[in-house]
Structure formats: structure tokens, C-alpha cells
Amino acid sequence: MAEAVIEIRKLTKSFGDLHVLRGVDLDLFKGENLVVLGKSGTGKSVLIKIIVGLLTQDEGTLKVFGKEVSTLSNKELLDLRLKIGFSFQNSALYDSMSVRDNLDFPLIRNVKSLSKAQRDKKIEMVLESVGLSQAINQMPSELSGGQRKRIGIARTLILEPEIMLYDEPTAGLDPITCKDINDLINQVRDEYRTSSIVITHDLTCAKDTGDRVAVLLDGQFGAVGTFEEVFKEASEERIQAFYDYNFITK
Numbered sequence: 001m002a003e004a005v006i007e008i009r010k011l012t013k014s015f016g017d018l019h020v021l022r023g024v025d026l027d028l029f030k031g032e033n034l035v036v037l038g039k040s041g042t043g044k045s046v047l048i049k050i051i052v053g054l055l056t057q058d059e060g061t062l063k064v065f066g067k068e069v070s071t072l073s074n075k076e077l078l079d080l081r082l083k084i085g086f087s088f089q090n091s092a093l094y095d096s097m098s099v100r101d102n103l104d105f106p107l108i109r110n111v112k113s114l115s116k117a118q119r120d121k122k123i124e125m126v127l128e129s130v131g132l133s134q135a136i137n138q139m140p141s142e143l144s145g146g147q148r149k150r151i152g153i154a155r156t157l158i159l160e161p162e163i164m165l166y167d168e169p170t171a172g173l174d175p176i177t178c179k180d181i182n183d184l185i186n187q188v189r190d191e192y193r194t195s196s197i198v199i200t201h202d203l204t205c206a207k208d209t210g211d212r213v214a215v216l217l218d219g220q221f222g223a224v225g226t227f228e229e230v231f232k233e234a235s236e237e238r239i240q241a242f243y244d245y246n247f248i249t250k
């Protein structure tokens with residue numbers, strides 16, 4: 001049985017009368033890509049915020065690397081966040097900084113022991129990993145949407161996180177670029193041995209990257225399994241509707 005790096009049990013979270021998470025059970029196993037699917041407003045971001053300690057659950061447990069997040073001290077939370085890389089939907093690059101400086105920034109801020117030469121080496125290596133060595137001196141505005149996504153992922157990867165959280169990694173990209181990003185997500189899992197949660201509405205992304213797929217429905221995971229298990233054998237109408245909406249066959 002694979003080791004769980006994140007273990008969520010009976011987790012609930014409400015905002016006033018709005019019961020967003022209503023008893024969530026989920027494991028993220030070491031070395032897997034787990035895709036979380038769910039309509040807008042179902043609580044995907046809330047769940048991510050609880051995982052990184054930005055919000056606290058009302059009830060239930062959430063353990064990351066075996067430790068309950070809600071009981072961590074501020075120092076422990078900061079240490080945990082360094083092990084979790086969050087790749088934002090909008091890539092979160094600083095427009096006024098070159099690609100090199102965008103990648104240098106998290107190193108200067110978080111890994112104070114590195115020399116300039118060591119940082120340069122890491123920048124070169126991570127750019128090579130995402131296939132954009134030639135972009136090192138470019139500004140974000142000179143990059144395509146897909147390239148910006150790659151640099152955004154590189155910026156997260158440079159701190160060598162053990163867990164990666166991808167928020168809508170293919171949003172706003174054309175299908176061919178989506179495929180490239182999906183390949184990169186798989187490559188990151190294999191090369192960096194990360195365990196990842198991929199939040200998406202894009203079923204092609206889910207199919208290509210998800211070792212397992214989990215569908216959030218009415219505050220709980222309605223189905224968890226391989227893409228085929230979740231969709232091909234879906235008897236649940238709401239899950240089938242999600243599939244039909246994405247794959248328009250007519």
C-alpha cells in the first residue's frame with residue numbers, strides 16, 4: 001500500500017449557512033498525480049487553503065506528512081509551506097522582472113544559504129527541465145501563455161517541493177499547448193518525484209495527468225478512482241453530466 005502524504009478524514013468547512021465541505025475523505029499517495037474535479041464554487045480552493053493552513057477546518061482531520069495541519073505552530077506551518085509548491089492559475093510572475101530574476105526571487109527569499117553561483121545553477125537546471133533554457137533573459141510579456149505557465153511551474157519547482165498543487169494549469173490555453181502542459185505535469189512527477197493535486201475543469205487534463213481522479217460533488221468526493229473507473233462506469237448522473245459537458249460529441 002502506497003504511503004499517503006496527505007490524509008483527509010471527515011473534513012467539514014462552512015461559512016455561516018454555506019456548508020462548503022461536508023465530510024471530505026481523501027488521500028494523496030506518494031508519487032501520484034491526483035486530479036480534483038468539481039464545478040465552480042464546490043470548494044476546491046477552500047480545500048487547498050486548508051491543506052496549506054490558510055484556513056482551518058470546522059471538524060475532521062487533515063494530516064500532511066503525518067501531522068495535523070490545524071495544530072502546527074507558525075514556524076511549523078512556514079516549514080510545511082516550503083515543502084508544498086503552489087502553481088497559481090495566472091502563473092503569478094512579476095512582469096517587471098526577467099525570467100531569471102523571477103526564478104531567483106524564491107531562492108533569495110527562502111534558501112538563504114545558497115551562493116549566487118549555486119542559484120544560477122539551479123535556475124539553469126529548472127529552465128532545462130521545463131524546456132525553456134533560451135528564455136532566461138526574456139521578460140514575461142515576451143512569452144506566450146504556455147511559456148508563462150511553464151515558467152510559473154519552474155518558479156514553484158525551483159524550491160524542490162515534495163507536494164505540488166496545480167490550480168487550473170491548462171486554463172486559457174489552446175489544446176496543443178494544454179497537451180504540452182499535461183506532459184510537463186507528468187514529467188515533473190517522474191523527474192522530481194512529487195506528489196501532486198491538480199485542480200481542473202478540463203477533462204483532457206484529468207485524463208492525461210490523473211493517476212487518480214476525484215470528483216467533488218455537494219461538499220464530498222462523489223467518486224475517486226482512475227479516469228476510466230470514475231467516468232466510463234459512472235452510474236451517478238451528476239458525474240456523467242460533467243463528462244457530457246466536456247466531451248461534446250455531436
Ligand SMILES: Nc1ncnc2c1ncn2[C@@H]1O[C@H](COP(=O)(O)OP(=O)(O)OP(=O)(O)O)[C@@H](O)[C@H]1O
Pocket residue numbers: 015018020038039040041042043044045046047
Ligand atoms: N473566506 C470565505 N468566506 C466566505 N465564503 C467563502 C470564503 N472562501 C470561499 N467561500 C465560498 O465557498 C464556496 C467555495 O469556494 P471555492 O473558491 O473553494 O470554489 P472553487 O470550487 O474553487 O471554485 P472555482 O472553480 O470557481 O475556483 C464559494 O461559494 C465561496 O463563495
